Amino acid sequence: MVMNEISAAERRSLIAQMVTEKGQVYVSALVEMFNVSEVSIRRDLTLLEESRRLKRIHGGAIPIPGNFRTDSFEEKEKLHNSAKERIGQVAASLIQQGDIILLDSGTTTLQIVRNTPASLRVSNMINMVTNSMPLVPEVLTWPSPNLTVLGGIYLPDYQATVGPQTLNQLKELTADIAFLGTDGLTLEGGATTANVLMAEVDRMMADHARKTVLVTDSSKFGRKGFVPVKGVSAYHTIITDAGAPTDMVKAIRDMGVEVLLV
Numbered sequence: 070m071v072m073n074e075i076s077a078a079e080r081r082s083l084i085a086q087m088v089t090e091k092g093q094v095y096v097s098a099l100v101e102m103f104n105v106s107e108v109s110i111r112r113d114l115t116l117l118e119e120s121r122r123l124k125r126i127h128g129g130a131i132p133i134p135g136n137f138r139t140d141s142f143e144e145k146e147k148l149h150n151s152a153k154e155r156i157g158q159v160a161a162s163l164i165q166q167g168d169i170i171l172l173d174s175g176t177t178t179l180q181i182v183r184n185t186p187a188s189l190r191v192s193n194m195i196n197m198v199t200n201s202m203p204l205v206p207e208v209l210t211w212p213s214p215n216l217t218v219l220g221g222i223y224l225p226d227y228q229a230t231v232g233p234q235t236l237n238q239l240k241e242l243t244a245d246i247a248f249l250g251t252d253g254l255t256l257e258g259g260a261t262t263a264n265v266l267m268a269e270v271d272r273m274m275a276d277h278a279r280k281t282v283l284v285t286d287s288s289k290f291g292r293k294g295f296v297p298v299k300g301v302s303a304y305h306t307i308i309t310d311a312g313a314p315t316d317m318v319k320a321i322r323d324m325g326v327e328v329l330l331v
Contacts, residue, residue, distance in 0.1 A: 079288075080105070081113045085122040086292060088132050095129040152286040152310035153177045155331040157184040159308050160248055160284050166194050168245040171274045174201035174229030174267070175250020177284040182207045190214070198242060200230040200270055224266065231266035239273040247278035251285050253292035256320055259301045260285075261294030268296040280305045287312035301326060 075083075080103055087094050099110045114130050117123050123130040157180025164170060164185065172178045182197075182204055189195050190211040197208060200219040208214045221235030249271050251260040260283060262268050275281045275298070283304045290313050301307075306327040318328050 075103075077109075077113070081117055081122075083288075084110075084113055084130075085117055088117075088123045088130055090292075093126075093129055093131045097128070099129075152312070152331070153180045154184070155310060156284050156286065156308050157181045159329055159331050160282060161185045163246065163282065163306075164189060164195060165245075169196045169243070170198065171239075171242070171244045171247040171278055172197060172199040172201060172204060173247075173249045173271050173274060174199075174204075174227050175284070177250045177286065178248050179204055179207065181248055181284065198239075198244065200235055202228045202230075222266070224264070227264065227267055229267065229270075231264075231270050235270055236273050239270070239277055242277055244274075244278040245280065247274040247281045249274060249281065249283055249298075251283060251289055251294070251298065253294040254283070254285060254289050254301070254307075255291060255293050256301060256317060258293050258297055259303070260298045261292075261296060262298055263295045265296050268298045271298045275299050275303060283307045284309075286310055287314075290314055290317050 084094060084099060096107060096110050096114070099113075100107050103110070114123065114125050117130070118125050121133060124133050153176060156177055160181045161184040166189065172181065178201065185195075190213070192213050193215040196215045196217070198217040198219065199205075200221065202223075205216065205218055208216045219230050219235045219238050221230035222232035223230055249260070252263050253261045255261075260271075262271065281299075281304050283306070285307070287310045290309070301321055302324045304326055306329060307321060308329045308331065311330045313328075313330065318330070322328050
């Protein structure tokens with residue numbers, strides 16, 4: 070990733086991640102890293118503090134104790150859009166007529182719906198099941214949608230349903246493909262997220278699908294979230310962009326997992 074070519078939203082997301090992982094960041098180091106002015110970095114830190122992503126201190130910032138908040142759904146929609154769209158196109162190409170599809174609440178899985186071929190949008194060609202509220206209006210524009218929306222407790226930051234009701238509904242289903250996103254991916258910890266309830270839903274979706282596909286842009290590689298979802302080898306396919314670290318891609322492929330770079 071070329072740091073001086075990323076958007077301000079992407080820069081703030083990276084800064085928040087660095088604070089969580091390193092415990093402290095310094096304005097001077099961030100100015101050099103991102104090749105932007107000190108004024109821009111101080112504004113980033115102010116905005117991140119206002120959204121309770123960190124606490125500003127003299128010359129830098131530190132984490133807020135006990136705060137594991139990640140980017141909200143709306144914030145994530147502004148990040149890595151080009152990569153997510155390419156990932157969504159490739160993922161959508163895996164869907165076949167008659168498939169039952171599980172989709173979690175990630176912004177990348179939303180791109181799968183947006184890139185589903187027109188031939189599969191008619192006459193109930195596929196069945197889609199999701200806990201994602203933003204996905205619903207997208208599917209309802211199709212000529213003959215067959216969509217099951219999982220009930221449960223609504224999480225505003227994720228714009229998704231979770232909890233016992235969601236899990237109980239998933240227990241009754243068997244799908245052909247589960248498309249799942251992630252907040253982080255490491256070789257040791259696998260796919261992770263920041264929310265325990267979201268992790269439960271993703272885990273259940275993976276367990277109730279014949280094929281599990283992880284869709285994630287390369288910024289998540291090497292990032293470790295708060296709650297583990299599944300180990301790397303639990304996924305049949307990982308679709309990501311060409312910015313993924315080559316050593317990690319090779320290691321994942323050596324585990325027998327298909328990795329598609331877009």
